[in-house]
Amino acid sequence: MSAADGGGTTTLVVRVENKAGVLARVAGLFARRGFNIESLAVAPTDDERFSRLTIVVGVDAAPMEQVVKQLDKLVNVVDIRELNPSASVERELMMVTVRANPEIRGQILDLVRIFQATVLNVGYDEIMVSLTGSPSRVDDFEDLLLPYGIVDVQRTGKVALPKLVKAAPDPLAP
Amino acid sequence: MNMNGGQALMKALENEGVDILFGLPGGAILPVYDPLIDSSIRHVLVRHEQGAGHMAEGYAHATGRPGVAMVTSGPAATNIVTPLCDAYMDSIPMVVVTGQVPYAAIGTDAFQECDTTGITMSVTKHNYLVTEAADIPQVIHDAFYIATTGRPGPVLVDIPKDIVDPNNPRSAMEWYTPDSHDLPGYLPNQAGDAELIRQAAKLICEAERPVLYTGGGILKSRGAEALLELAEMTGIHVVTTLMNRGGFPDDHPLCLGMPGMHGNYTAVTAMQEADLLIALGARFDDRVTGKVGEFAPLANIIHVDIDSAELGKVRRPDVAIQGDCRVVIEELVKALKEMGGSEAQPDRNQWRSRISGWQERFPLTYEQSKGDELLKPQYVLEQLRDSTPSDTIVASGVGQHQMWTSQYWKFNHPYTWVNSGGLGTMGFAIPAAIGAKAGRPDRMVWAVDGDGCFQMTAQELVTAATEGFPIKVALINNAYLGMVRQWQEMFYEERYSEVYLTRDVPDYKMWAEALGCVGLRVESPEEVGPAIAQANEIDDQPVVVEFRCEAEENVFPMVPAGMSNSDVVVDPSQRDQPR
Structure with a gap:
């Protein structure tokens, strides 16, 4: 793995x-x-x-x-x-340029919408988008863009902070 | 006070209590050698930068104070990498100052430039590239603090030429005396956890076959007295690793001597059969454990070390105590006293009689030379041991002669054994002996060297002769790279490959004389005693005594590499003895 x-x-x-x-x-x-x-x-x-x-x-x-x-x-x-991954919140940023002829640009924009990614720059037959999310969500997005032809991709590597305590403090505790 | 960086460096070293500096000047460090003339610090001019490093180590071994070396950039810096690595492996406090090309020239492949901090990163406890003259006082203060606290080790300070050169405006600075350290990531801890110490004391009181497995941490923490108290109160036997020879007196009835690959049978076997190992400042080195999975299989482990990374690195301890050995032993003694002291120790008579049985059946032994055979190295070492003061400092090189020295010498005082344990640096003996003599001029200092080792660093005898360090060298000349020869005999079907050094070339007596020493040659047993006596009389010149020894003598006992300590190979004369 x-x-x-x-x-x-x-x-x-x-x-x-x-x-x-x-x-x-x-x-x-x-x-x-x-x-x-x-x-x-x-x-x-x-x-x-x-x-x-x-x-x-x-x-x-x-x-x-x-x-x-x-x-x-x-x-x-x-x-x-x-x-520990299960006890922390993890985020990663990806910037990716994908081949996008005018005819299929719409398909890519669909994915951008679904993933709540951001369009950063548009060329005649390419589009640059960014996504911030958990590393596995970023992986999924990258996998879905792969068939269109990835021209360039940059990932920041993951950053993380521990998850916060959910339970309210026990009012009877000393 | 206005001064330049070079003056500040000297003043900073003086403020750290440095009394002697081993070094060799060159281009980049040149400006520092000028204020050196006006300094109270004595400089010893070495013949090779490796010598400067090992001298600093020898000084630290013998005195406990940090050894200091100063050399130039480039090849000088690379030449001192071996001593740095040696000091790193053996936790020797040392500060090395290297010159560097001017700051603006760094990274341009300037003459005698090398990436000194990059090269030495993995063989130093910490290193610095100083970029501003104003940083020099603080960096030197921090360097000595880091080298001498926690787990001691070497620290390198790389100093670009422009910040020490009075002709360069970048060297101008205002002197200040640093009084603190801003090292948020470096907080060495001394004291052990009280609850864990109580648990350890409890385990000790329950153990039927305990052994104190003591390493270099005893000597580093000045813990020999505390160890003696612990051993005598509990009646527990002590093995002293190669790095702790002298940390517990060999003549003490509880001392079992050296364990490991060439340890004596009793020390090896007692650890193997123990139900509790109390590891104090030892690191379960492969030369001690043999095959790790079969090392001391029945034993619970108490492991005390100043370096928490050693706890569990090789063997998972049952009680792991991070702390200074001396401090923890003293607390352990207190805890044991609260539990009843020696009264609370179980009856261990059976264990004691097993130990004395091994000692009777498997003492260290060798066969004396007969007829026209050359000398036995063990005989030479016995004679040397018996005709020198008991507080003689002995430095050794690496190989057979090192193991025989550790085996046959009686170390009854701490800080009398100077050797290269972890790195196994051939050629260590002569420069280290000079450093030890520099630190302890009141003591007799003998280097025990092999012929292979001698040829690596003999030029430092010139340093000894010209700088007035009358060390004595016992050269065990067996004409071979003896330890490698032994391995080829035992494990490569006697196929000897590139181990013969020749018996007569070089002529060691003439060479010694050419280097400014008295040279003596000994070939028969009856000459040994008189030659040693003659050498001991000479106190105004170094002496080299060449002992012509049998080539085929092997070091026993031996645990072959990768084998279990239970398979220790004893001397041929003892192989029929019941284990």
């Missing part, structure tokens, strides 16, 4: 110091321990001293523990959260 199917993957949210070379340290550690990074998203946080990396890796549980511990030893790594 590939990571795109959501099987055997772990999402690590790693807060690091916003310094030169930190991404290389993190990526190098994964390479040294023989792990392939499926996707990686890097962005600044609300505190400018730090960046947040969202790393999706396909792994077994036991060596994953070792990678997390080794990662934690990097001086520039501040903290690490492992996000």
Whole structure:
């Protein structure tokens, strides 16, 4: 099962110091321990001293523990959260340019409507659209566009945050 | 105070308590060598940058203080990668300063440029490329803090030439004394979890066949005294891994000595038969465990380590305690006292008598040379051990001579054994011995070296001779890359491939003299004692004693690689003994 199917993957949210070379340290550690990074998203946080990396890796549980511990030893790594897919909300952005002759443009616009995607740019025989959604929904959209001929596609890699607590606090709790 | 980056670097090193610096100048680091003249720090001019790194390691091994080396950019930086990796594997506190091409030239393939921080990323605990002169005081302060706290290790600081060059405006800066560290991702923890320590104490009080499996973490945490108290209170036997020789006295009745691939039979077997292993600052290295799946199959595991990544890395512990070894042992002793101390320990007489039975049937042994046979290396080491002060510092290279030294020496003091354990760096002995002598000039320092190792770093004897470090080298010349020869004999049907080094070339006596040392050669057993006595008398010059040894002597016991420790191969003379 590939990571795109959501099987055997772990999402690590790693807060690091916003310094030169930190991404290389993190990526190098994964390479040294023989792990392939499926996707990686890097962005600044609300505190400018730090960046947040969202790393999706396909792994077994036991060596994953070792990678997390080794990662934690990097001086520039501040903290690490492992996000279980079922306990987190995940989003990914895709931009895609599809072949779209004037005759079939309507079919593609149908898909855009169904998926609530956005048209970004239109050419004579091509159309550029974007979709933000869960990685599996983005996969579905990409699969449906495939037969029309994908000219170019860019995906950001997944970002995630833990799901929020649903139950109201027990008023009798101390 | 206004100064330039080079002056700031020297001042920062002085402020960290550095008294000695091992190095070799070159283009990019040149500006720093000028303020060095006015510094209180002594500089030792090495003959090869690898030597500087191993000297810094030897210094750290012997003193517990961080060793410091300084070299230039490019080839000098790549030459010091081996010592960095060695220090990383053996958790040696070390700070290496490298020169770098001017900041604006980085990435242009400038003369003697290399990506030093990139190359050393995976062999350092942390490294820095300093981009502004004003950062130098803080970075040096942080580098020493990181190198010496938590699990110690090497830290490299790469310094572009322009920020230390007084002729460059980029080197101008205002001195400040840093008083804190802004390292939000680095928070080393010392204390162990109290509840886990209680659980460990409970397991100890229930164990019938416990063994203390002690590693380099004992020495790193200055925990030898605490270990002695724990062992004596509980009466539990202690094995000392290659990295903890000296961390528990070999002459102590509870000491079982070295375990592992060439460990003695009793240490290997006691661990194998134990129902509880108390691993203190040890990392279940493959040279200790043999085939991991069959290692100590009956044992519960208590694992104490400062590095939480070691807990469960190889063997899943029953109680895993992250913390400094000394601190945790002291807490463990307290917890055990609360449970009744030595009174609360079960009757382990049966276990003790099994252990003494193994010790009687399988002592370390070898056959003395007969007739015109050359020397037995074990005999040389016994003689050396018996004719030197008990606090002599011994450094060794890597191979057969290293294993014989660890086996036959009696280490009764911490910080007297200096060797390359994890990386297994041939050529470590001579520069490491020089570093140890630099740190402990009051001690006698012997390097035990093989002929293969000697040829890798002998040039540092020039450093020893000219800088005034009268170390002594016992050169075990068996004319072979002996450990490889042994493996080819045992596992490759005696098909010897590229292991013969020749007996007479180089002429080690003449070479030693050419390097500024006294050179002695010993060929028969009766010459051994007098030659050692003569070497011990010389205190104003390094000495090399070449001991011409039998080529075919093998190191036993041996657990062949990948085999279970239960299949330990003992000396041929002991193979009929009942196990």
